[in-house]
Amino acid sequence: MEEWIIDILISLAKTLAFFGVILLWAAYITLGERRFASFFQNRLGPNRAGIFGLLQPLADGIKFMMKEEIIPKNANRAFYLLGPTLFITIALIPWAAIPFGDTVVIAGREVKLQIVDLNVGILFMIAVSSIGVYGIMIGGWASNNKYSLLGAIRSSAQLISYEITMGIALAAVFLLSGSLSTRDIIIAQMQSPWHWNVFVQPLGFIVFFVSILAETNRVPFDLAEAESELIVGYHTEYGAFKFAMYMLSEYINLITASALITLLYFGGWGIPFVDLGRLGLSVNLAGLISVIVFLVKTGFFVFVFIWIRWTLPRFRYDQLMNLGWKILLPLALVNLFGTAVVALLV
Amino acid sequence: MESLIKPAAFYFFSAVAVVTAIMVIVKRNPVTSGINLVLTFCSISAIYVLLNSQFIAVIQVLVYAGAIMVLIIFVIMLLNLRPVESIMDKSTGVRIAAIFVFVTALGVSLAAILTSGGISGRSGGITDEFLAKTGTIQVISRSLFSEYLLPFELTSLLLTVAIIGVVILAKGMKVRKKTGPGSE
Amino acid sequence: MAFKEILLNMGPQHPSTHGVLRLKVALDNEVVMKVTPVLGYLHRGMEKLFENRTYQQITPLTDRFDYLAAISNNLGYLLAVEKLMGIEVPKRAQYIRVIFTELQRLASHLAWVGFFANDIGAMSVLLYGFIEREDILEIFEEYSGARLTVHAFRVGGVPTDINDKIIDMINTFILKLPKRIADIETLLTGNRIWKHRTIGVGVISPEDAISLGLTGPSLRSTGIKWDIRKDIPYSSYQDFQFEVPTSANGDLYDRYVLRLEEIKQSMRIIRQALDTLPQGETLTKVPRVLKIAPGEVFHSIEAPKGELGFYIKSNGTDKPERVKMKSPSFINMQSLETMCLGNLFADIVAVLGSLDIVLGEIDK
Numbered sequence: 044m045e046e047w048i049i050d051i052l053i054s055l056a057k058t059l060a061f062f063g064v065i066l067l068w069a070a071y072i073t074l075g076e077r078r079f080a081s082f083f084q085n086r087l088g089p090n091r092a093g094i095f096g097l098l099q100p101l102a103d104g105i106k107f108m109m110k111e112e113i114i115p116k117n118a119n120r121a122f123y124l125l126g127p128t129l130f131i132t133i134a135l136i137p138w139a140a141i142p143f144g145d146t147v148v149i150a151g152r153e154v155k156l157q158i159v160d161l162n163v164g165i166l167f168m169i170a171v172s173s174i175g176v177y178g179i180m181i182g183g184w185a186s187n188n189k190y191s192l193l194g195a196i197r198s199s200a201q202l203i204s205y206e207i208t209m210g211i212a213l214a215a216v217f218l219l220s221g222s223l224s225t226r227d228i229i230i231a232q233m234q235s236p237w238h239w240n241v242f243v244q245p246l247g248f249i250v251f252f253v254s255i256l257a258e259t260n261r262v263p264f265d266l267a268e269a270e271s272e273l274i275v276g277y278h279t280e281y282g283a284f285k286f287a288m289y290m291l292s293e294y295i296n297l298i299t300a301s302a303l304i305t306l307l308y309f310g311g312w313g314i315p316f317v318d319l320g321r322l323g324l325s326v327n328l329a330g331l332i333s334v335i336v337f338l339v340k341t342g343f344f345v346f347v348f349i350w351i352r353w354t355l356p357r358f359r360y361d362q363l364m365n366l367g368w369k370i371l372l373p374l375a376l377v378n379l380f381g382t383a384v385v386a387l388l389v
Numbered sequence: 390m391e392s393l394i395k396p397a398a399f400y401f402f403s404a405v406a407v408v409t410a411i412m413v414i415v416k417r418n419p420v421t422s423g424i425n426l427v428l429t430f431c432s433i434s435a436i437y438v439l440l441n442s443q444f445i446a447v448i449q450v451l452v453y454a455g456a457i458m459v460l461i462i463f464v465i466m467l468l469n470l471r472p473v474e475s476i477m478d479k480s481t482g483v484r485i486a487a488i489f490v491f492v493t494a495l496g497v498s499l500a501a502i503l504t505s506g507g508i509s510g511r512s513g514g515i516t517d518e519f520l521a522k523t524g525t526i527q528v529i530s531r532s533l534f535s536e537y538l539l540p541f542e543l544t545s546l547l548l549t550v551a552i553i554g555v556v557i558l559a560k561g562m563k564v565r566k567k568t569g570p571g572s573e
Numbered sequence: 574m575a576f577k578e579i580l581l582n583m584g585p586q587h588p589s590t591h592g593v594l595r596l597k598v599a600l601d602n603e604v605v606m607k608v609t610p611v612l613g614y615l616h617r618g619m620e621k622l623f624e625n626r627t628y629q630q631i632t633p634l635t636d637r638f639d640y641l642a643a644i645s646n647n648l649g650y651l652l653a654v655e656k657l658m659g660i661e662v663p664k665r666a667q668y669i670r671v672i673f674t675e676l677q678r679l680a681s682h683l684a685w686v687g688f689f690a691n692d693i694g695a696m697s698v699l700l701y702g703f704i705e706r707e708d709i710l711e712i713f714e715e716y717s718g719a720r721l722t723v724h725a726f727r728v729g730g731v732p733t734d735i736n737d738k739i740i741d742m743i744n745t746f747i748l749k750l751p752k753r754i755a756d757i758e759t760l761l762t763g764n765r766i767w768k769h770r771t772i773g774v775g776v777i778s779p780e781d782a783i784s785l786g787l788t789g790p791s792l793r794s795t796g797i798k799w800d801i802r803k804d805i806p807y808s809s810y811q812d813f814q815f816e817v818p819t820s821a822n823g824d825l826y827d828r829y830v831l832r833l834e835e836i837k838q839s840m841r842i843i844r845q846a847l848d849t850l851p852q853g854e855t856l857t858k859v860p861r862v863l864k865i866a867p868g869e870v871f872h873s874i875e876a877p878k879g880e881l882g883f884y885i886k887s888n889g890t891d892k893p894e895r896v897k898m899k900s901p902s903f904i905n906m907q908s909l910e911t912m913c914l915g916n917l918f919a920d921i922v923a924v925l926g927s928l929d930i931v932l933g934e935i936d937k
Contacts (some may be wrong), residue, residue: 080697084699084701085704119599161443163447167447170455171449173456180463184466193468193579193918196463199459200463206456262694265694266919355694356761356765357500357693357770
């Protein structure tokens with residue numbers, strides 16, 4: 044077989060496997076969210092479909108597919124359908140640059156557990172997620188409903204504002220690791236847990252965490268779909284599978300956010316005080332362990348997001364903007380400036 | 390294989406860029422125009438990737454598609470613009486003038502391209518191998534912060550002035566609204 | 574960036590209009606310019622129905638007004654009827670009435686805390702409030718067999734005496750509640766976001782509150798000490814020691830703190846009533862066919878949501894000529910626009926939640 048055919052086959056296999064994992068995971072977060080919410084609220088949650096309700100996502104999926112597809116009469120049909128499609132596509136793209144783990148050896152060649160290791164990896168992810176706004180804007184506008192439009196407008200304003208803060212917080216991380224590649228950033232944190240950026244950059248981490256919480260449109264920043272005011276905001280008019288697509292993409296964004304936190308601030312697949320390379324494991328076993336570690340860390344942050352959602356009240360729109368522009372942005376700038384000075388002196 | 394994919398991709402994205410750019414002008418619905426412009430930016434960004442400038446490609450998407458166009462479409466949605474029916478003057482004089490301008494512009498650009506020695510342009514010291522070794526970001530930042538430091542700083546000054554100007558304009562409008570006649 | 578003024582129709586199908594209220598809202602850049610409530614989606618013609626029922630048959634209908642505080646409605650109506658008849662209710666029955674009305678106040682306030690928190694986005698508190706309310710509903714079920722529309726009292730007293738099991742249930746509940754209230758306070762009272770959303774929002778001045786006829790906790794939050802239980806005592810409220818909490822700012826946060834304080838005061842009243850429960854009859858003899866001599870009467874009580882008054886005109890038959898109800902939710906709705914003007918769109922929902930409206934009582 045020719046070399047490039049093997050290359051393409053491996054890439055294809057990685058892509059399929061990764062997206063399969065993400066979609067499945069997102070589906071099960073819906074279950075996890077409901078079970079944890081029930082736990083926080085002293086009730087049981089969905090536990091009828093399968094053991095512990097494990098078949099619930101399947102049942103939900105079937106339900107969404109069987110429902111009647113309704114398109115509002117006054118909606119702009121093409122854009123109305125484009126909205127959720129675009130949103131889920133863009134939600135999946137950042138995963139091309141996220142590394143799940145270290146390297147493994149397949150068919151005699153070293154394979155990075157990552158679809159592509161771009162030298163502008165993080166920037167690529169931010170760029171793609173900045174286009175994600177269009178899914179919300181188009182959907183909200185095309186529905187031709189005032190609540191949807193208000194939700195879409197709020198959401199896009201919020202995303203644009205918090206992207207700036209997030210970008211500046213990230214710049215400090217780039218400064219320390221000297222690279223924009225996701226893999227390099229993880230490797231720069233590998234020496235010990237004290238090299239994790241969360242300890243090196245505590246202020247930056249707080250700013251980044253709040254910003255990404257706002258980026259994922261979740262409580263306390265879920266103004267785009269603030270149930271008590273805007274019904275569900277930009278996807279008020281969506282039903283059946285189109286709604287499921289919006290829902291699923293939001294959960295994919297949630298996993299992306301957790302993965303970003305893991306790889307930028309919590310050492311990626313590194314285990315504290317354990318050097319996988321020195322244990323004498325085979326490369327493939329070490330690679331497998333690294334994947335598990337990464338998934339566990341990411342899963343933990345997904346849980347933190349769920350935890351926050353069911354505990355806190357919601358900000359008001361003007362308060363959200365104030366927080367972003369008047370508190371987080373100056374903090375992020377101070378953090379970047381301080382980091383630059385220290386990096387220059389040390 | 391390589392030699393086949395790259396040109397094919399280039400022509401594909403160029404075609405998309407040109408077609409969507411035309412759509413921006415032709416479409417009557419302002420939101421459709423806006424979305425088409427976003428597509429244009431994205432295909433141009435893809436062409437940058439083919440030219441091994443990932444950084445420029447990403448920034449193109451981040452700044453133009455992800456920020457500027459979002460704001461523009463945002464405003465369009467806020468104003469809830471209806472499709473334009475006829476704001477254009479379609480008299481014969483205007484048409485002749487339009488054709489004249491189009492032909493002149495096309496001629497000037499063609500002349501410029503042909504006299505400067507082909508579409509490929511001059512090739513400098515930055516080759517694919519050099520980029521692979523140092524990385525695009527390093528190359529860009531080095532020239533930005535040494536050779537072009539002054540223009541870079543002047544640009545940032547200009548942008549700051551623009552931001553302050555906008556803030557003052559926005560504040561001034563609010564003040565006028567509060568004190569002006571007919572307002573409560 | 575200037576918004577054109579948006580006219581937004583909120584409801585009657587909207588998750589946070591507490592039923593089927595419809596609000597016509599004019600927004601300028603998310604700032605509220607105008608709020609016009611449109612009522613009548615739950616109108617059942619109750620006051621007309623009363624004219625075709627005997628005095629005893631009306632009592633269960635009053636359950637359907639404020640369905641979150643059915644017993645308070647019972648009490649308000651029955652006190653008016655008894656005043657019209659000029660009969661005295663036995664002391665033990667009065668105490669039992671106090672116990673159950675105060676339990677109902679607890680239930681109503683607990684549900685309110687949940688709904689209000691949910692309107693501001695803290696979704697878990699809703700369930701916390703409801704778990705406690707559940708215990709109260711179980712006490713009601715033990716007593717009367719019904720949970721929501723309880724029909725607990727009768728003309729002339731209460732139908733049955735309370736037994737030891739019910740006293741036990743109430744005692745256990747009163748012991749348990751302070752800890753649960755502390756839980757809710759941990760989640761909300763000191764929370765920065767909660768304070769941002771409630772302090773200085775939905776403010777109403779004492780003058781405006783009086784001229785708009787605001788009653789209940791919302792009135793007391795402006796600093797006016799007016800509680801009918803204290804000022805015009807009925808059903809032996811003068812026998813108990815309790816405070817009427819007030820606060821000065823008249824904003825959402827004050828209304829929230831005030832209601833939590835009222836919960837504590839209600840527990841105090843229940844404890845005192847249980848300790849000093851007198852022995853004796855629980856029901857005066859009342860003729861089965863109740864014919865009341867022509868006359869008219871107005872009597873009002875302090876319901877959980879504010880002043881609940883009943884005007885009854887009798888004409889000598891067994892059915893009233895006219896019953897008019899002064900329902901707190903309906904009257905308090907009037908101040909909605911005053912509280913909302915100049916605030917943001919999201920605040921409408923919070924203000925509406927803080928008023929503690931029940932649509933059954935507004936539309937009647």
